[in-house]
Amino acid sequence: MKKLIVLIGIALFSLTFQAEAQNCNQGEKLAEKTWEKWGPWKPNIQLNPFKTKVRKIKQVWNWIAANGGSTIGPRLLEIDGVNEQGSITGQTKRTFVTPPSFNNNVRLTISKYDGKAKTGVVICTQGRDGVTRQVKSYTFPNGKGDKVKTFNLSGMKGKIIIVAMKNQSVGNKFKYRIKAK
Structure with missing residues (x-):
């Protein structure tokens, strides 16, 4: 009976850990900091001054990651079609956050190019209202290819x-390339 209780406890912990780990919490905090720095979204913003401001926000993000007790934090993903790449090993996660989008439609592409880990993906959005919504999810299956x-x-x-x-x-491991356009 005790073994059964322990096994049920382990299974519940595992399910809870997986459910909590695959979410947008880490990116949500960074998005909130972005809105604090940026202020309200204005649809008539000029692109070049915006990009200059994004570079400044990126510097703040890097400072937050380095001085906030975490050396591995969310990464900036620009909506410019340029690939970012990396590797995620042994039950760790990676989070990317974009600046506010100028485009109504965004194509996000994730390529698994090496490794064989089963890897879950969750995509969320956050508007200036501070509400974070999950919009998509997907799981890359276990296996090579x-x-x-x-x-x-x-x-x-x-x-x-x-x-x-x-x-x-x-x-x-899960080796990936990610881009937004």
Whole structure:
């Protein structure tokens, strides 16, 4: 009986850990900091001054990650079609946060190009109202081989996009490329 209780407890902990780990919490905090720095979204913002401000916000983000007790934090994902790449190992996660989007439609592409870890992806948005909403989710299956998943997101103008990826394998890695356009 005690073994059964322990096994049920372990199973519940595992389910709770997986549910909590694959969310946008880490990116949500960064999005809130962005809105604090940026102020209200204005649809008539000029692109070049905006990009200058985004560079300043990126410097603040890097400072927060380095001085906030965490050396690994959310990364900036610009909506410019340029690939970011990396590797997620053994049940860790990686989070990307965009600046507020100028585009109503954003195409987000994640490519698994190496490794064999099962990896969950959750995509959320946050508007200036501070409300974070999950808009998409997907799980890259366990196994070798390249896999590309494209998400077509609509209604993104003036919203921050948060992408959280969690490696659900203990010993396998997930090498990826991610881009937003």
